[in-house]
Amino acid sequence: MHHLLPLLAAGPLLGATLLVAAGRRLPRVVAESFACAVCAATGVLALVLLLNSSPPLTEWVGGWRPVHGESVGIVVIGDGPSLGMAVLVSLLTLAALVYSWHYFEEPPRGHAGSYPALMLAFQAGMCGFAIAGDLFNMFVFFELMSVVAYALTGFRIDEAKAVQGALTFGVVNSLGAYAMLTGIGLLYARTGELAMSRIGRGLDAYGRPDALVLAAFVLVLTALLVKAAAVPFHLWLPDAHAVAPTPVCMLLSGVMVELGAYGVWRVYGTIFAGPGGIPAADLERALVALGVLTAVVGAVMCWHQRHIKRLLANSTIAHTGLFLAALGVLTPEGDDGAALYILGHAGVKAALFACTGILLDRYGNVDERALHGRGRDLRTVGVLFAIGGLALAGLPPFGTGIGKAVSEEAVGGPLTVLFVLASAVTSGAVLRVAARVFLGLGAPPPKGAAYETTGADEEPETSGRLDRIPGTMIFVPAVLLAGALAVGVAPGFPTVVSRAVAAAGTGRTPVDVHWTSTGVLLGCLSSLLAVGLAAVAVVRPGLLTAPSWALPLRRLQSGHVGDYVAWLLVGATVLGALALPGVLGG
């Protein structure tokens, strides 16, 4: 069974190659059906492997097994979390392909294969990253998924904003990737190994951590935190998400950013968790501090957006902050909570983007103020959008709810307040949009301040504006929301996830995960708070909008690539400072 593991990356890549080669001669419907079939087949393979992943699968690609304890081969691992991410990637890619089915306008005329081929290559990159057990391989797939993501973000090359956002995204992420490669070079210099578990053993054998280990840790984590959009590495994300085509946004927000958090978990757990790595207290300090900062900044920025895609992008930043904080406490409950939260969030966020895409294609506009009351006739979309907004707050019994509840129990104390507030504010912003756009509540808002991105005058992604919403575009968000609901209500599912995470070689005993009354209460509290915030924002718009203290935060989001690079360097320095005490003292 484990011989099939590399197919998760190779299969979609082969499909993409065929589509590029034959794309000019294929009619559109054939190219898209083929892409859906390859994507679904990869998903089924990942699911079958996932069901057989206890004990975890390991495969040395091409039969290059270690000889006398030394390895030059490439190892891929198939345990619960890696295959779970591969399944999630495949499901979301399939959803995005179905969503764009036949209606998405492709700029390169007469090459029906290019867009589905890029989507398959994106899937291959993300699956390869998820199953990588070799640090260099992880870098290669990190770059592969990034490069495809830049291309997809700037897919509509005739739009000024799209190419700008894609370039910023490209420069910042590639710089992060080169930092990771430098870190990999340092780790290889110390241990002579590239397989992650072997690097970890090599570091432990060497003894106490020193400056080299700290430098490698900071460099590798910088790349993963850039991908995870942790503050202050996050600035590329709103720009990229605001301009990317909607199906691409679903993938970027739903799973690519979360793969960064997954990477942090994987790299710390297998490389730096031992006595030769970074002490647990330091990682906890670094991740929780960055996570809290990320959640706060993301929530504040989310509340102040009027461009709906940027609003959702900032809500993704806030939620990644919560994932990082949950992973950062380094307890089995925290890992389980983050895993469930990521699963639920992927469905909800992708559904919200899908609904926003319908607005864009119908009105050529994703601006909350310009769209005021215009969505009244889109009743189904409005209902889905509002349900998505409530689910974002962790309303029981959605998957986001149980993920948030388990994470809250894991982090405990004052951090619980952060979880409740961050999810309530982001959800409140989404509900505010729903009330204004789909119900036309409140007075038509005035023109805004100068320093912001409006969502008016956007080009629809379909050929011409939609008069009638195609069935697939409604079907996809409905199914995604149902999936997010299933994560929370399927009996025993949380325990299955917990077992899968515990079996992933961290040597932790699985814990019994289920709904608790505290979790349900806090979830309801978040949802009520969100509804309250949205109501106040609609009835008394002056009360909660743009206090001047948020302006400096907004000015950071300058759209200037040089600023973003400078903040990346600041972030790497801060990360080093946060991890330094344990290396010096312990």
Add this chain to the structure above:
Amino acid sequence: MHVFPYLVAVWIFLTGCYGLATSRNLIHAVGCLAVVQSSTYVLLLAVGYRDGGTAPVFSDLKPGARPLVDPVVQALALTDVVVGATVTALLLALVLQIAKRHGTVDPDELTELRG
């Protein structure tokens, strides 16, 4: 002397970052990114170097006859070159499109995405 190549790698990395942060031209910025990347070549090759080592090619060499430099880092550097070429080509294509759509390649004048 053994520390020297590592210092060079750090210097190149930071030079590239400085160039990126202060760039007034996007083509220059993409070039700076390539500079950052070349620091990884220096680092990788420095890691694999051995005193008195020769190229790991066994066509005219008996295995075990002489010390060899590490072929693994050379494979990594080669992969790195391929990755870098892809990224640079794509980013330059995007810069071209920016020049067409915005009429400028100065990042200070791109003000549509902010706040």
